[in-house]
Amino acid sequence: MDVRPVGSARAVGRVAVVGTALVALLAGCTPPAASPSPSPTSQTTAGPTPEPLPPGVTVEVRQARVEWADRIVRVRVSNDTADALAVSSAEIAGARWxxxxxSLDPVTAGAGGVAEVRVRLGExxxxxxxxxxxxxxxxxxDRDDAAPRPVAVFTHVLDDAADPGGVLTRRWQEDCAAAAVAAGARLSWSPGLxxxxxxxxxxxxxxxxxxPVPGGPHVEVAAVDxxxxxxxxxxxxxxxxxxxxxxxxxxxTLDAVPARCDLHxxxxxxxxxxxPVRASVDGVAQEVFYLPLPDDSRVALPSYLSQACGRSAG
Structure with a gap:
């Protein structure tokens, strides 16, 4: 997976155990059979007090380039225990959001294995x-005699160890830079290429x-990378x-040439x-944020690159 390390913030929760400790902890958290399966939020606010990550289970936030535009991050769950860990759902919350x-899908980290939970960030x-x-x-x-059901809720602060690439901080910075600029100016690319x-x-x-946005702050676009x-x-x-x-x-107008001609x-x-746009708002430089080209420009890019690189399209 092409993982993009960004920003300077870092984070991880690292703990070490045996599988039997995890089994015991899960068994002790099993709710009554008649109880409905609450969401992560409802369990956090109204259910039993969530536990820290059990020994042997660690997490790390990662980012795939292909999912950046869709605001998806991945939480890598490492399970260094003797038993499978079935994550039915995951949630990232905090004052910054x-x-x-x-999470988009449930995952299972097998005994001694890893799994990645895909999570779509909000505003x-x-x-x-x-x-x-x-x-x-x-x-x-995992139960043989009944469908799986939530049996435990674990929480972990995503500090520098759990987000070593600063994925969440960088995404938040980009979003806030784009919002600050948008308060004073609407930026757009002309259609086509x-x-x-x-x-x-x-x-x-x-x-x-x-x-310009009437009544908005003063915006200057200094550079595009x-x-x-x-x-x-x-x-x-x-x-x-x-x-x-x-x-x-x-x-x-911005005249461009191919950055590379490796077709693969x-x-x-x-x-x-x-x-990547570099701008300032009322004289304050903002973090770099991204202004995507229109869809028709994206579609035309391969043909242009092929032409400019001296190869026939297709």
Whole structure:
């Protein structure tokens, strides 16, 4: 899996045990047979007090490039015990998010094995930079005589050890930077992908538009970084120099050339169409955030790259 390490924040919960300790802990948490199976949130707030991760179970937040645009992160559950650990659901919650992020599918980490729970993040709540996120796992027991049901709830603070790549912090920073810019300006790319002839071959000409938001803060777009697919025709960055000061829509053209001509790498690319934007709001520099190219531009990219790299399309 192509995992993107981002940001500087770090985190992990590491504990070590034998499988029998896990079995005993799960057995002691089994609810009455007539009780319904509550969600992670309801168990955390109204059910029995959640337990720390049992010895031998550790977690780590990871990120796959292909899932970044869909706001999906993965929680890797390592089970160093003698018994399978069936995670029916997972939830990441904290002051930095408007609502809890919930898992998409149940997973089972076999004895001595690992499993990854996919969790889709919700909307960021900005202004909570120091807040820690908490992971809640609802675990089921494997039973031969009945369907699995929740038997234990475990929580773990996602500190630097549990998020060594700073995935959650970086995503929150990007979201809040984009929201701060959006309060003062609407940024968009013109549809399509214009191809023009340059001195050394075809150029992909992108047009970035800034439309000021009436009454919003002052926004300046200082730079757009290169991606894995596109590089500036001149210099290390594009410098659009767009600002909302005049109160009128403004545009800038960005001429691009291929960042690489390895066709296999181009075909496998996951984020080359997401353009990294560097902006400031009322003079305060924001974190880099990503402004994706329109769908028709994405569709046209392979043809342009093939042409510019001197190969026929297809």
């Amino acid at each position: 408007a609502g809890p992020a919930r 960021a709540r900005c202004g909570q930079a120091g807040a820690a996120d908490v992971l809640t796992l609802v675990v089921e027991a 214009e191809v023009v002839e340059g001195p050394a071959g075809p150029l992909a000409r992108l047009t970035l538009r800034l439309e 290169a991606t894995t697919l596109l590089s500036p025709a001149e210099g290390p960055q594009w410098r659009p120099a767009l600002a909302s000061a005049d109160g009128q829509p403004v545009t800038a 790498a181009i075909a496998e690319d996951k984020r080359g169409w997401q353009m």
